[in-house]
Amino acid sequence: MPAVGRASCPPTAGGNAHRTAAGTAALHKPQEPLLQPIAISYNRAHHRFAIFVAVVTFFLIIAGALVTSNDAGLSVPDWPTSFGSLYKIPHLVGGVKFEHTHRMIAQFVGFLSIILAVWTWRADPRRWMKYLGLTALSLVIAQGILGGITVLFYLPPAVSSAHAALAQTFFCVVVLIALFTGQNWVEEIPLVEIDRERPSLFALVLFSIVVLYVQLILGAMFRHHGLSWWPHVLNAATVAIVLTWTCVRALSRYSGLDGVRRPAITLLSLLIAQLCLGFVAFLTRVAWGHDAVQPELPMVVSTVAHVAVGALLLATTVVLAAQVWLRIPVVEERIPSRERKQVAA
Amino acid sequence: MNKKLWAAMFVLGLLALLAGCSKKENTNEEQTTSPSSEMKPSATATPIDPATAASVSGTVTFGGAAPKAAKIDMSQDAACKGNNVAETIVANDGKLANVFVYVKDGLGDRTFDVPKDSVTIDQKGCRYHPHVLGVMTGQNIEIRNDDETTHNIHPTPKDNREWNESQPPKAAAIEKNFAREEIMLPVKCNQHPWMKMYVNVVKTPFYAVTGEDGKYEIKGLPPGDYTLAFVQEKLGEQTQKITLAAKDSKTVDQGFKP
Numbered sequence: 001m002p003a004v005g006r007a008s009c010p011p012t013a014g015g016n017a018h019r020t021a022a023g024t025a026a027l028h029k030p031q032e033p034l035l036q037p038i039a040i041s042y043n044r045a046h047h048r049f050a051i052f053v054a055v056v057t058f059f060l061i062i063a064g065a066l067v068t069s070n071d072a073g074l075s076v077p078d079w080p081t082s083f084g085s086l087y088k089i090p091h092l093v094g095g096v097k098f099e100h101t102h103r104m105i106a107q108f109v110g111f112l113s114i115i116l117a118v119w120t121w122r123a124d125p126r127r128w129m130k131y132l133g134l135t136a137l138s139l140v141i142a143q144g145i146l147g148g149i150t151v152l153f154y155l156p157p158a159v160s161s162a163h164a165a166l167a168q169t170f171f172c173v174v175v176l177i178a179l180f181t182g183q184n185w186v187e188e189i190p191l192v193e194i195d196r197e198r199p200s201l202f203a204l205v206l207f208s209i210v211v212l213y214v215q216l217i218l219g220a221m222f223r224h225h226g227l228s229w230w231p232h233v234l235n236a237a238t239v240a241i242v243l244t245w246t247c248v249r250a251l252s253r254y255s256g257l258d259g260v261r262r263p264a265i266t267l268l269s270l271l272i273a274q275l276c277l278g279f280v281a282f283l284t285r286v287a288w289g290h291d292a293v294q295p296e297l298p299m300v301v302s303t304v305a306h307v308a309v310g311a312l313l314l315a316t317t318v319v320l321a322a323q324v325w326l327r328i329p330v331v332e333e334r335i336p337s338r339e340r341k342q343v344a345a
Numbered sequence: 346m347n348k349k350l351w352a353a354m355f356v357l358g359l360l361a362l363l364a365g366c367s368k369k370e371n372t373n374e375e376q377t378t379s380p381s382s383e384m385k386p387s388a389t390a391t392p393i394d395p396a397t398a399a400s401v402s403g404t405v406t407f408g409g410a411a412p413k414a415a416k417i418d419m420s421q422d423a424a425c426k427g428n429n430v431a432e433t434i435v436a437n438d439g440k441l442a443n444v445f446v447y448v449k450d451g452l453g454d455r456t457f458d459v460p461k462d463s464v465t466i467d468q469k470g471c472r473y474h475p476h477v478l479g480v481m482t483g484q485n486i487e488i489r490n491d492d493e494t495t496h497n498i499h500p501t502p503k504d505n506r507e508w509n510e511s512q513p514p515k516a517a518a519i520e521k522n523f524a525r526e527e528i529m530l531p532v533k534c535n536q537h538p539w540m541k542m543y544v545n546v547v548k549t550p551f552y553a554v555t556g557e558d559g560k561y562e563i564k565g566l567p568p569g570d571y572t573l574a575f576v577q578e579k580l581g582e583q584t585q586k587i588t589l590a591a592k593d594s595k596t597v598d599q600g601f602k603p
Contacts, residue, residue, distance in 0.1 A: 070538065071535060071538045072535055072536070072538070073535065074497065074499055074509050074535040075497060075535040075536045076511075077497055077499075077509045077510060077511050083495075083511060090495075091494075091495065093421065093422040093423070093424070093494060093536070094421050094422045094494070094536035094537050094538075095535045095536040095537070095538065096495070096536055097421070099535075154499075154501075154507050154509060291433070291579075292415070293415045293417055293431040293433065293539050293541075294417060294418065294538045294539040295538055
């Protein structure tokens, strides 16, 4: 049975080392600057803004998926201008409707990311959070440049796939910012359970992220005509096994931890939905739609939903990883021996 | 060199790269030589004796029941009205249209002048006219837009240079050519994803595209042994070996099966 206790010591400098919890400061010596407590209070406006950016980013991913599924990536042939203008909105018909809408939402997300980065830099005392805000901004800039390059070079599969993968990476970073600015993360003294099993749950979650990321790249390469469908379908089995293993471990051992149980249940539900959507997308695109004279609605709906749920799946796994990192420390590696007694039940 | 200077150089380099990519591409891939639409011999072309020239003609057929043509949904653009049936396989009474027929082999090192006349691709009713086009390497192609909506013309070649340009209603014709031989080079419009056509680029003037009656005719061939190729966008390529004597007028039919 895992050891359970209230965390009087934060498991990580990146986790709750910044808390003002009374016991935190006492447990750390001055020579551990990374674990120095930093006065921080929950900033509701900042947190809600981060959630807003994450939601808009999710819609941006859907808009991007609509561009690909409708084969509209080159309907606006120039970049950074659209039909020669930086600000005029073209007649939104045909493929232009999808491509230009995607560009407008992307510009909006870029603008929001600047605000988020500046706000985080100014309002959040945690140094690593400041850098996380800057990371988000850097990613969205890189993403915009990749989007431009893929238009100017007529959608090379590698660049288009990188654009797709980076989109979800950016989404995960913004979701993490929303998580780390949340009231629970900032103010709660988490209930901690020690993980003595091998592989540890944290290792399993990290492995889940890796296989999901590989799956994301394989799927993007298939969608952008750089690879056949079968590597993506084969890897889906690996994803299903690894994620199921991770969720079962999390739910069977740590169901008492809300922060772990909730994302684990969400992850399992999304996995089931994603496998079903993947099957439907395969039917509508590969089996039935390979000779279609134009993108058909069932194919567009199923493939876009597959991309959207895929993004949620990856983001949920990243959230689970953060929660496991916070709440389920791996006993030998991360808890100094003198502290094990204090957290043991 | 300090970090700021490096960063400034990187940003400038990136902007220069993007600016270079954004520049409007040259309309022509390569300069054409002085062409002759009547195939008159020139200093570079290999002369053909008109007194011995032969011809080949025939009908291309489609065996079995013709597949039902897929319907196109043009509802995403109100300006798109017209025939909304796909042209993937057009077979009327067993006669197969839109088959590109050309002399694939047998002309050796002969060279031919590029015709002076342009060939035309017309965008009308959100369709390309014609659906299959034959053109010589370097020959001018004039692309018109007769629709009340913007199209973009986007060839996706394997051996030629790719380009993608938009063309608003009533805009001036776009003129292009292709420098290298390529059969069934797809051209599409990313604004109207059902719009597809194929350009066939060859080095000789000996080609034809079957009409709705499945018929084709190639004239002016010098006597010799040839490989005649029949290419359909979906059904692929079939070939026949033929021998043409002087002044021959041979009939060569070809059948495709589903």
